[in-house]
Amino acid sequence: MTITVPSTPYPDQKPGTSGLRKKVRVFQQPNYAENFIQSVFDAIEDKDGATLVIGGDGRFLNREVIQVAIRIAAANGFGRVVVGRGGILSTPAASNMIRIRRALGGLVLSASHNPGGPDEDFGIKYNIANGGPAPEKVTEAIHARTLTIDRWLTVEADDVDLDTDGETMLAGMTVEVVDPVTDYAELMRKLFDFDAIRAAGLSMAFDAMSAVTGPYATEILERQLGFAAGTVRNGTPLPDFGGHHPDPNLVHAHELYKTMMAADAPDFGAASDGDGDRNLIIGRNIFITPSDSLAMLAANAHLAPGYRGGLKGIARSMPTSAAADRVAAALGIPSFETPTGWKFFGNLLDAGLATICGEESAGTGSDHVREKDGLWAVLLWLNILAVRGQSVEAIAREHWATYGRNYYARHDYEGVESDRADALMTELRSKLGNLPGRRFGDLTVEAADDFAYEDPTDGSVSRNQGIRVLFVGGSRVVFRLSGTGTSGATLRVYLERYEATAIDGDATAMLADIAAAADAIAGIVRHTGRERPDVVT
Template identity: 60%
Template sequence: PDPHPDHTPELTARMFGDDPLDFAAASDGDGDRNMIMGPAMVVSPGDSLAILAAHADCVPRYRDGLKGLARSMPTSRAADRVAAALGIEMHETPTGWKFFTNLLDAGRITLCGEESFGTGSDHVREKDGLWAVLFWLNVLAATGKGVGEVVVGHWSRFGRDYYQRHDYEGLEVGPAQAFMQGLREAAVEAEGRQIAGYRVQSAEDFAYSDPVDGSEVKQQGVTVRLSPDARVTYRLSGTGSSGATLRVYLERFEDPAGDLHRDPAEALAAVAEVSRAFAGIEARLGRTEPSVIT
């Protein structure tokens, strides 16, 4: 099945040429990250982790089953649904590979991943992009399916987590920190608010207690859970070229029986509205739109 049924052959040809690729993979200079592509689609990192977990029996090393899965807090919840189906542990960690390492060393998880295109397993204590690409090739060879067929088949079984990240770059550090403190305070009384057709189910500043060594970290980002099944996460990052960057992660779950083939921007339009209204981004940061959408 075509993962983008609205893409006519003419549109696909304009996007990818007359001979669209069947499979492509990209990595970075040290080979620790990975991006998987098929005809007219890029596989989101959250979907990629979930798909590898769901097809682990295609790889000899993992045929005896997985111990558990882990994802960073901003990463989509697609892997959570696979873990629940497999009856294995699922860990939500702060951003930072060291939190995965503790779980890997303790034998609590087999696969892990983050929304910034990092994926790993218990064969090594770091993310491994080349391994992930080979894993994908093994899945395609074992199933005899293309990338689009594998992805759509996964959505048809587990549902789809529509997902985007909106970055507001080049913020002044002081006002950006004050903005996050305001979000933490707003989260305390957020339950029950109605915004753009969604009800705020809960809001919290993410804190993590490591199940291996008992260490605790706080103020890892504010997550707003919405009903029906959606969420917005806000994190402040200092890794930009200048100033601070506010990263806003949007996610909405679509049941397997729903529309699995919408453009993510369209599917997440109301969630994006919630993200701006709840936080008062325009009023408090002076930004009417994100610098980058991924």
């Protein structure tokens, strides 16, 4: 029997670029998670008898919210819920599961690379039938419903045993608990030459950061590809990620970085984040920026079985460096510059306009799913290394010699007071018309705008996606506020300098004049009170 629980709206449930993310204690408020899940179901159609996928990254509160979501799904008429054993499904594996099960959609319970634990972060994201994040028209409908919701629906039932594979019935709905790794691993075997990787004799270190990728990496890297036991570090998902920040960058994966810079470093190093959709790529004695990784993967993708037919196009988020654009031009295929957020790539992938996509925030992926995919990027790199028989450094230097080098860095100012961050962006927008022609040191502003994107597949327009200041010669600085945090604001400043022949410089030194110009243009120190960024990637 369906139970109707009266409720009142919470005013703070507007989904961001990756769903609703808040502190755990916010989600633990009475009716908070329930209101949002019910709002999702109220905003979508064709639920009766449909299949819904549910899974998460194993962080604190994951299991409890899954049980709540299963009961709400039953009360709303779903016919089947597919859930990963233990409540585990990486974000790319969830996308794949939605697609192969022809589900109406899925709930992905994660706050991605944000910390986990009772005092940290939690999140809920709805993915649609193509496996990708809900587009803006859906998230806007969800948000509108959260502001008027007066009840949520549930059923009276015992908790589902999430640790045993198989089917059970719950209030007339089938709940199927599945191995979270099997279907994803099968997809990877179709895309990559596992025999060639095994035969190459490569050594590697992979840091799963006590997050969701651990079981996937252990099965694929160690069991199926034959890498040595212990190749996967921190491979057991923990509710608090072992007390660490599961963001695969040079700050939070510093131990891996030290391993790869040592004299006895393995051939290849990589890491993934909390929900498995981001990646860090490090070769022996060389870090590959996410922007460069996207370009290098695209240039070499034809070496993997899944991409031997060539690429249809390459897409990147606006803050990501233009390195991939140069590869697209050389291949004679289109390149697309989109706002930040994987949902913008989904339309391009569905329309067959792009094959490989990437973001500077360590996310790359292809048309195999509709999410970025950390382990996919690692496996494509391994396939390339195996076929080319060269080191990561040799491949990178050959790439730069061919295409030139886009020196690149992202400066994050985290937890900035929201009013200060907003004031900086408001003042900056007011200056845009007066910036062209102005000089900052040796740099001359060629153009400045607030990036807007018209989707070539449906004509929708997304405005105010970040401020771009473009300098003569191909360098630039981009300013935007991140939508992935849970408190305050993160100001992200992206620095980029293109050099056609000077490919051996130190990135920090090469970007110093861009960084100085960024502060002069935006008044970063004046507005934020910060003398330096909290994280540089």
